[in-house]
Amino acid sequence: MISKCRWKLLAMLAFVLVVMVWYSISREDRYIELFYFPILEKKEPCLQGEAERKVSKLFGNYSQEQPIFLQLKDYFWVKTPSAYELPYGTKGSEDLLLRVLAITSYSIPESIQRLKCRRCVVVGNGHRLRNSLLGEAINKYDVVIRLNNAPVAGYEGDVGSKTTMRLFYPESAHFNPKVEDNPDTLLVLVAFKAMDFHWIESILSDKKRAWPPVSPAPSGVGLLPAPLTLHFREPVPSHGCHPLLRTTGLDIRILNPFFMEIAADKLLRLPMQQPHKIKQKPTTGLLAITLALHLCDLVHIAGFGYPDAQNKKESIHYYEQITIKSMAWSGHNVSQEALAIKRMLEIGAVKNLTYF
Numbered sequence: 001m002i003s004k005c006r007w008k009l010l011a012m013l014a015f016v017l018v019v020m021v022w023y024s025i026s027r028e029d030r031y032i033e034l035f036y037f038p039i040l041e042k043k044e045p046c047l048q049g050e051a052e053r054k055v056s057k058l059f060g061n062y063s064q065e066q067p068i069f070l071q072l073k074d075y076f077w078v079k080t081p082s083a084y085e086l087p088y089g090t091k092g093s094e095d096l097l098l099r100v101l102a103i104t105s106y107s108i109p110e111s112i113q114r115l116k117c118r119r120c121v122v123v124g125n126g127h128r129l130r131n132s133l134l135g136e137a138i139n140k141y142d143v144v145i146r147l148n149n150a151p152v153a154g155y156e157g158d159v160g161s162k163t164t165m166r167l168f169y170p171e172s173a174h175f176n177p178k179v180e181d182n183p184d185t186l187l188v189l190v191a192f193k194a195m196d197f198h199w200i201e202s203i204l205s206d207k208k209r210a211w212p213p214v215s216p217a218p219s220g221v222g223l224l225p226a227p228l229t230l231h232f233r234e235p236v237p238s239h240g241c242h243p244l245l246r247t248t249g250l251d252i253r254i255l256n257p258f259f260m261e262i263a264a265d266k267l268l269r270l271p272m273q274q275p276h277k278i279k280q281k282p283t284t285g286l287l288a289i290t291l292a293l294h295l296c297d298l299v300h301i302a303g304f305g306y307p308d309a310q311n312k313k314e315s316i317h318y319y320e321q322i323t324i325k326s327m328a329w330s331g332h333n334v335s336q337e338a339l340a341i342k343r344m345l346e347i348g349a350v351k352n353l354t355y356f
């Protein structure tokens with residue numbers, strides 16, 4: 001009698017075990033944990049292809065074939081034709097780009113590639129992150145995208161400490177990857193002009209010696225000598241003792257300008273060929289959301305948005321005191337971008353973690 005009961009119990013236990021193993025194996029992204037306990041799992045449910053499906057209303061039929069990062073083979077073996085010049089394409093910059101791609105990489109980390117469903121968060125630099133206490137929640141996403149010189153050190157509670165990718169351009173490269181990033185963070189260069197390729201090349205290659213050495217600024221970040229500075233809107237950290245030098249080039253990626261084209265064309269509806277005087281372009285933030293919608297299945301955003309019109313004195317960033325005035329000559333139209341983000345929120349393509 002007793003042994004019969006025991007057998008029943010054992011059979012039931014075996015059945016439960018099989019179901020648990022099957023369930024954890026069926027969720028490939030978690031296969032390292034043999035047993036999957038849904039109760040402990042507080043991650044947002046992730047539906048494969050959802051972001052792409054939802055945003056197709058805005059983006060239309062655009063090519064999913066586009067690589068995230070530019071690859072040497074596309075310029076070396078195949079001459080990839082581009083309809084536009086930078087920042088929307090690579091037309092005219094191919095030779096320079098070839099040299100840069102030869103000393104950088106393009107791979108997406110295996111840890112991201114193998115995920116069946118990718119949960120991503122784009123962390124903007126907005127003031128709304130202050131006291132948000134979102135740090136822990138942000139660290140839980142599979143992919144955390146940060147922008148420009150956004151600091152992490154000292155702000156972990158509000159913005160988290162994990163950085164999968166950091167998008168930057170020369171003028172915004174005032175950050176120390178050793179302090180603000182993880183050892184495996186991808187540093188993603190957004191090129192606005194051919195000179196940006198020159199800049200990264202000089203930082204990464206031995207060519208740096210050909211440039212006159214400059215005395216480092218107090219922060220330890222050198223500034224470019226005058227003639228080259230003229231090509232940039234703001235002072236640019238130079239190779240002198242630039243923190244990016246700790247990189248080998250293997251953690252630098254060159255973002256496919258295709259995403260800039262999509263952000264400008266589909267989200268902001270900007271003319272692709274603009275007269276020289278009104279060169280409006282998307283912000284790195286909008287660009288990052290566009291990229292995330294291509295890379296991820298679920299996209300959340302935090303720290304986006306600017307203070308309202310009544311609040312002109314409030315800082316726009318969580319880590320520094322600058323007001324909306326500083327955006328006046330940036331070439332960005334923040335109200336137009338806000339409308340674009342609102343549209344994406346309305347159709348459910350993205351979700352906001354802070355007020356938007």
Ligand SMILES: *[C@@H]1O[C@H](CO)[C@@H](O)[C@H](O)[C@H]1NC(C)=O
Binds near residue numbers: 060061
């Ligand atoms: C988008 O592509 C699908 C299938 O590839 C096609 O059926 C649909 O008509 C296309 N839509 C537009 C707007 O081109």
Ligand SMILES: *[C@@H]1O[C@H](CO)[C@@H](O)[C@H](O)[C@H]1NC(C)=O
Binds near residue numbers: 333334335336
């Ligand atoms: C910015 O965009 C808004 C909304 O699309 C538009 O009304 C405004 O004229 C634009 N401002 C500039 C300076 O282009």
Ligand SMILES: *[C@@H]1O[C@H](CO)[C@@H](O)[C@H](O)[C@H]1NC(C)=O
Binds near residue numbers: 352353354355356
């Ligand atoms: C997202 O923004 C809306 C306003 O557009 C706001 O009502 C909502 O509370 C925000 N969500 C979060 C989590 O802050």
